[in-house]
Amino acid sequence: MAEKRAVSVIDELRRRIDEIDERLVDLLNARARCALDIGHEKRTAGMEVYQPDREAEVLDHVQSINPGPLDDGAVKRLFERIIDEARRLERLADLQ
């Protein structure tokens, strides 16, 4: 009986994770589009693709607003990956 209840709770939580993931994918893509637009502006202005100061600013910002339970280090690492991918996207756009 207890097992049956646990299964239905887990199912519900998994459904929520799926929904959150869908929103995350939407948000990540919206973020990527902004990064691409910035890349376009940088190119027309002849600016460097890699701007470490701005990346540091983004990482500081997301850590400063982090309410947990993820610790700041975890948030930083996740956003490092997001930034790495944004930079890659900008590079690929640059090649076209």
Next chain:
Amino acid sequence: MVVVMQERATPDQVERVVAQLVEMGFDVHRSTGALRTVIGAVGGKAGDPRLLEVLDGVQEVLRITEPYKLASRTFRPENTVITLGDVRIGGDEVVVMAGPCSAESDEQVEATALAVKRAGAKILRGGAYKPRSSPYSFQGLGEEGLRMLRGAADRHSLYLISEVMDISQIETIEKYSDILQVGARNMQNFTLLRELGRSRKPVMLKRGISATIEEWLLSAEYILAGGNMNVMLCERGIRTFESYTRNTLDISAIPVVKQLSHLPVIADPSHGTGRRDKVAPMARAAVAAGADGLIIEVHCDPDHAMSDGAQSLFPSQFDRLMAELRIIAPAIGRSICVEAVARRGWSR
């Protein structure tokens, strides 16, 4: 490649590395650990890792891909097989090349060729142009020696391998020899390697006395890059602190190179040890380790050889060695000159 930062690397130092990688065209994957940051770099051109190693805060730079391409098994997963008539080097059969260090006379070449053929060798080895450590040592008979070797090889249905020391000799040696050998001392003679890349004869590239496996494969790359894909490698011993043997035959190089490269690997236990009594054990070990072939010095009268007498086998010793190899080769799924077994039996 992977860049490992030092434990106390600052964010500025990490940024400098990322900037360098971005400039080199790499996609960057940062991984910030509790103690140190590791930066993965994929794509991009094979840049000089030293550009990163010299940056502040960098602990080490690890290259993931080999600097050689055509010689790499990644480029060609299946083994390269070099075909000379019915002889296949790099196939199932272990191919044995044997003969004198140098061609000295028609009689000496003939007697030795007959002996090695009878024992089951497929290729006659013999030098006409000799790279000797001392300029006062016997330097070889030149084209006259090649003529002797070719004659004996033809009379006994053997193929011939002989060493090329210099670009100027290629044209002459190509006329007589079926395989062109590059000696250990010439492994990094890049102009010679480039020229051999234009040849359509197979090349056997010996490992340099102090060459790493990577340097050896990069030398092979020179020949392959020139368009000559028939390259085999030869482990002939490297210089170590041990002085009992002439060189230390690096048996471990055989499985290592077989894994890294698709090119056939030949072992030379004669130069690898420099001592006749140690040639057979090392030859057996090389075959057991997976060598595609052996190159062995045999002389009809080693005590009076003009070069390398001490490491040349007597014909009877070579005969016995071949019989032993016929037992070892099948144990690892290979064959070795089976037709001679049928003709001569297993005993000496």
